[in-house]
Amino acid sequence: MPSVPNVKLNNGKEMPLVGFGLWKVNNDTCADTVYNAIKVGYRLFDGACDYGNEKESGEGVARAIKDGLVKREELFIVSKLWNSFHDKEQVKPICKKQLADWGVDYFDLYVIHFPIALKYVDPKVRYPPSWQDADGKITPSKAPIQDTYAAMEELYDDGLIKAIGISNFNGALILDLERYCKHVPQALQIEHHPYLVQKDLVELCKSRGIAVTAYSSFGPQSFVELDMASAKSTELLFDNKTVKEIAEKHKKSPAQVLLRWATQREVAVIPKSNNKDRLAANLDVSRYPS
Ligand SMILES: NC(=O)C1=CN([C@@H]2O[C@H](COP(=O)(O)OP(=O)(O)OC[C@H]3O[C@@H](n4cnc5c(N)ncnc54)[C@H](OP(=O)(O)O)[C@@H]3O)[C@@H](O)[C@H]2O)C=CC1
Numbered sequence: 001m002p003s004v005p006n007v008k009l010n011n012g013k014e015m016p017l018v019g020f021g022l023w024k025v026n027n028d029t030c031a032d033t034v035y036n037a038i039k040v041g042y043r044l045f046d047g048a049c050d051y052g053n054e055k056e057s058g059e060g061v062a063r064a065i066k067d068g069l070v071k072r073e074e075l076f077i078v079s080k081l082w083n084s085f086h087d088k089e090q091v092k093p094i095c096k097k098q099l100a101d102w103g104v105d106y107f108d109l110y111v112i113h114f115p116i117a118l119k120y121v122d123p124k125v126r127y128p129p130s131w132q133d134a135d136g137k138i139t140p141s142k143a144p145i146q147d148t149y150a151a152m153e154e155l156y157d158d159g160l161i162k163a164i165g166i167s168n169f170n171g172a173l174i175l176d177l178e179r180y181c182k183h184v185p186q187a188l189q190i191e192h193h194p195y196l197v198q199k200d201l202v203e204l205c206k207s208r209g210i211a212v213t214a215y216s217s218f219g220p221q222s223f224v225e226l227d228m229a230s231a232k233s234t235e236l237l238f239d240n241k242t243v244k245e246i247a248e249k250h251k252k253s254p255a256q257v258l259l260r261w262a263t264q265r266e267v268a269v270i271p272k273s274n275n276k277d278r279l280a281a282n283l284d285v286s287r288y289p290s
């Protein structure tokens with residue numbers, strides 16, 4: 001089983017450098033996929049309420065713990081606060097619902113999914129949430145990001161979450177956050193791959209001790225299954241000449257080269273796969289420079 005190194009967070013906790021992404025993991029196979037991922041060595045799971053599979057992910061985790069594959073404290077469970085729950089009084093209730101769905105009493109990392117506040121939609125009316133409100137429109141909320149962040153800090157101080165994350169924030173928003181936060185965030189999650197290198201943002205985070213996690217490490221490939229135009233108009237990174245040459249030279253797959261490209265830059269990765277073999281191969285990329 002490949003051993004995955006950890007990244008040290010600025011609060012002394014550790015986060016695996018390679019984890020498993022749960023967006024677009026099919027509901028009917030999700031519990032088995034998570035169980036199998038734990039079996040082959042994954043310890044970090046990256047979920048979110050809008051992925052609509054937190055209960056199934058929790059079922060996979062519970063089964064793995066019951067079968068003695070892993071203990072809760074060996075796992076690193078990540079979830080995210082959706083845009084429609086930014087109002088400060090909504091943050092704790094939704095986090096508690098998500099914890100109950102996963103069947104755990106804390107998240108290792110809870111992330112503000114986007115710096116975008118949308119109108120509240122009662123989870124009893126519609127869940128999982130999406131970009132649209134109950135009328136099918138995208139409607140902003142006035143919740144200031146300072147209030148949302150303060151509510152995240154309260155979750156942290158209450159022990160419901162062991163680290164605070166932000167996602168899709170740029171450098172300016174991070175500098176702004178530094179002016180009002182009590183706890184500097186432990187992690188930032190961003191789109192990151194050879195078409196979107198984000199050099200300055202990664203360096204800014206390093207200088208602040210904020211760990212960076214890449215999403216969509218395979219670039220446009222993620223959008224192939226959504227049939228999106230961006231996936232059709234751009235050369236897939238798996239077909240890129242340089243990526244292919246490096247893969248051949250090192251007897252690795254293009255996917256492994258892309259993941260290793262990130263981990264060599266000390267950026268964590270969370271590839272998603274609904275396929276057992278690809279899921280296992282994606283974990284075997286983590287050799288880390290000392
Ligand atoms: N914070 C945020 O806003 C966002 C966070 N995320 C997180 O990041 C995770 C990863 O990003 P995601 O966008 O899902 O995309 P990925 O970069 O992980 O790509 C997933 C795609 O690549 C395919 N794939 C996976 N492994 C291989 C392989 N070894 N060889 C060939 N193809 C492969 C998958 O197909 P198949 O399943 O058939 O293998 C799927 O089509 C998400 O699951 C989610 O947890 C993602 C987007 C935004």
Ligand SMILES: O=C1CO[C@H](CO)[C@@H](O)[C@@H]1O
Nearest residue numbers: 023048050051113131215
């Ligand atoms: O994390 C996610 C993946 O990206 C999507 C947007 O393209 C988001 O809606 C989703 O929350």
